[in-house]
Amino acid sequence: MKRVSFILIGTLIFISSFAQESESFKDRLFTGGQVGLTLGSYTNVMISPVLGARLNDKVYAGLGIEYQYTKDKTISPSRTYNQYGGRLFAQYNVLPSIFGHAEFAGLSMERYNYLLQKERNFVPFLFVGGGYRQYLSRRSFVTFRVLFDILQDENSPYKAWDPVFSVGFGIGI
Numbered sequence: 001m002k003r004v005s006f007i008l009i010g011t012l013i014f015i016s017s018f019a020q021e022s023e024s025f026k027d028r029l030f031t032g033g034q035v036g037l038t039l040g041s042y043t044n045v046m047i048s049p050v051l052g053a054r055l056n057d058k059v060y061a062g063l064g065i066e067y068q069y070t071k072d073k074t075i076s077p078s079r080t081y082n083q084y085g086g087r088l089f090a091q092y093n094v095l096p097s098i099f100g101h102a103e104f105a106g107l108s109m110e111r112y113n114y115l116l117q118k119e120r121n122f123v124p125f126l127f128v129g130g131g132y133r134q135y136l137s138r139r140s141f142v143t144f145r146v147l148f149d150i151l152q153d154e155n156s157p158y159k160a161w162d163p164v165f166s167v168g169f170g171i172g173i
Contacts, residue, residue, distance in 0.1 A: 025053070026173065029053050029173040030139070031050065031052075032168060033048045034048040036068075042071075043069075043073075044068060045068065045069045046066065046067070047066070047067055050087075057093065058093045059090065060091040060099070063089070064087045065087075067083070079112055083110065087104065088105075094130075098133075099143075100129075102127070104124070104125070104127075105125040106123065107123050108120055109123050123155045126150050127150075127164065129148055131144050131146065138172075139171065140169070140171045142168070142169050147163070
């Protein structure tokens with residue numbers, strides 16, 4: 001995973017050298033991500049920070065990490081899960097606020113086997129879809145995305161063509 005991160009960062013720096021000359025690379029960097037919280041009999045806490053760059057007026061790219069804690073009390077005995085991993089993403093603006101999105105992610109996911117023992121599996125995802133970006137200021141925005149896991153690994157929690165809805169944010173560095 002470290003090698004992939006270094007390759008992506010190097011690629012971002014290389015591509016950015018061809019981007020708009022009037023802005024520094026630092027001015028095109030953003031951070032942000034997603035947070036999620038579900039409370040009750042089914043509790044889920046998710047944090048997913050990202051670091052990215054606006055490579056030009058049409059292309060955004062970046063990488064991120066994710067952690068999820070889940071406690072499911074709807075079944076007996078209750079079960080807890082810890083998932084963590086990373087992602088690489090790219091977005092292409094079809095219109096100023098509408099974008100296509102592609103993302104490769106991988107999570108180390110816990111599952112219970114038939115003996116109720118925890119097992120951990122690496123689960124790859126290839127998300128494609130699109131979204132809407134609304135700027136809140138010149139250097140901050142919120143995004144709304146609808147993605148689909150087209151890889152469909154046997155351990156994926158997403159069924160074929162089930163949409164994955166998410167809301168994220170970005171703030172210039």
